[in-house]
Amino acid sequence: MxxxxxxxxxxxxxxxxxxxxxxxxxxxxxxxxxxxxxxxxxxxxxxxxxxxxxxxxxxxxxxxxxxxxxxxxxxxxxxxxxxxxxxxxxxxxxxxxxxxxxxxxxxxxxxxxxxxGPNLVIISIDTLRADRLGAYGYALPTSPTLDRLAAEGVLVEDVYSQSPKTTPSHMTLLTSLYPCVHGVELWWHDEPAHVLSPAVHTLAEVLKNAGYATVAFTGGGQVDRSRGFDQGFDRYSHGQELEKTLRWLDAHRRGKFFLFFHTYLVHDPYVHPLRWVHLFDAHYRGAVLDTVERLLTEDDGRGGPEAYSQDRHRRFWASVRQDDPADVEFVARLYDAGIRRMDEAVLAPLLGRLDALGLARDTLV
Known part of the structure; x- marks a missing residue:
């Protein structure tokens, strides 16, 4: 927009x-x-x-x-x-x-x-590949909403992430600094986490000083507030809370705002409701499908069967035989289905609400 x-x-x-x-x-x-x-x-x-x-x-x-x-x-x-x-x-x-x-x-x-000044909305879709989007020539209809946004706005053809990992790349996005400068890099679970220095100025701080309301709704995890991601935000909420985001927009339609929305919906393990599981491959029958169906029925205590956990991640990938072309192809289609699910369940409602509130013309997305 x-x-x-x-x-x-x-x-x-x-x-x-x-x-x-x-x-x-x-x-x-x-x-x-x-x-x-x-x-x-x-x-x-x-x-x-x-x-x-x-x-x-x-x-x-x-x-x-x-x-x-x-x-x-x-x-x-x-x-x-x-x-x-x-x-x-x-x-x-x-x-x-x-x-x-x-x-x-x-x-x-x-x-x-x-x-x-215009409102600013940054939507981060973790682990999304450009070559799986229609705007970049992908054949399957994975991203109609995102494709429409690209057609109406500016499409950047070459973008280089400063890190292949979520934590440092997102901190670079919000500080405009290389990972070696902002210092918030990948860490292992038995090491102390790197935290952003208060001396570093973030995008949220700059906009807040300019009179913007600043809010973030994220999937937590690698962009947890404990790493300093909340620096400059009036509110920094963990969890994929689309409904809370929409309600927040309803309440802030008359003021300038900066909204950072981050989701892991495309991230592995690719465990989607059955409607999405068979979207691009209705014929596969095998161990990966059996594992997905079992994981869908379980609740690991982390907020529902779709929540991420190391155990779910391990079990999903253990079911994939990498030397079996059918398994590999089905996993690829599950990834595509996750993109379409995100496009319909997250992106379309979010952009639709901006339009319904009359904010679309004065908002950079």
Whole structure:
């Protein structure tokens, strides 16, 4: 999703206003020089010009706060030139006037971005392969919602992860630092976990300082808050809580927000409800299917039969005979089914809610 056309036009309007105010400063400075006023009088002109620009900008929108200073400055220059008194005595005043005009517009643009910047939504689908998506040429219909998003927005063809592991790559995403710099790298269960230093600035902190509400709904595990992933977030929730996410959006439709949503739904072990299990392979019968069906009926105490655990992971892969083409092909189709399941069960409702709330045009996804 992109910000709307109106959003873009407003941004360019403020850029144009900034440039126009800079022009007004140059014109007024030239008038001061042409009329050979004293340095003190020139700097008084700077002060009056700044007060006028501030007052107009605060009271009016559109072209008026720009047109009046430009017109007055141009008129002053014409009048001075007609008097024929020339001489570059006030070069510093001219430079300062031009700077005042430019900075007045630039500060207004910064304030506009802080107050009206787009919402930001980052959706992380753990272990998702680009070559299994229709947007990148995959033949099976695994990702209709994601494909539509790619068609309507910007499709990046080459992306390089800074790590093949979830923890360091996600911390890089949120800090824009290499893993060797942010220091939150992969760790083994018998080693102390690496935690992000509070001295490192995260994307959430930057946006929070700009007035954004910051929230994360994640699958936990390798992006657990204990590693410092919650730094800068007003709320950092573990668990794939789509309904809570949708309710949060309902309650924050009128304010700027940064939403980070992370899911392991595509991650192995590929244990899906039977509707998805047979989606792309209705003919396989073998040990992998038997294991999936058994795991579906069990509850390991971690939140339901689909929750991840080392035991479920081990049992799933133990059932796969890697020298059996039928097993390998079925596992590949289970992976594809997980993508389609994520696309329908997570991505479509999330993007649909943004659209239903009227947020889609002002949200970057």
């Amino acid at each position: 992109q910000t709307g056309e109106a959003h873009g036009r407003a941004a360019w309007r403020h850029v144009a206003q900034a440039l126009a105010l800079g022009l007004a400063g140059v014109l007024l400075g030239s008038a001061v020089i042409a009329s050979r006023q004293s340095a003190a009088e020139g700097y008084w002109a700077v002060g009056y010009y700044r007060l006028l620009a501030d007052a107009l900008w605060q009271r009016f929108d559109g072209a008026l706060p720009v047109a009046i200073p430009v017109a007055l400055a141009a008129g002053a220059l014409v009048a001075a030139l007609r008097r024929g008194r020339k001489g570059p005595r006030l070069g510093p005043a001219l430079a300062l006037l031009a700077l005042v005009g430019g900075l007045r517009g630039a500060s207004a643009l910064d304030a506009w971005l802080a107050s009206r």
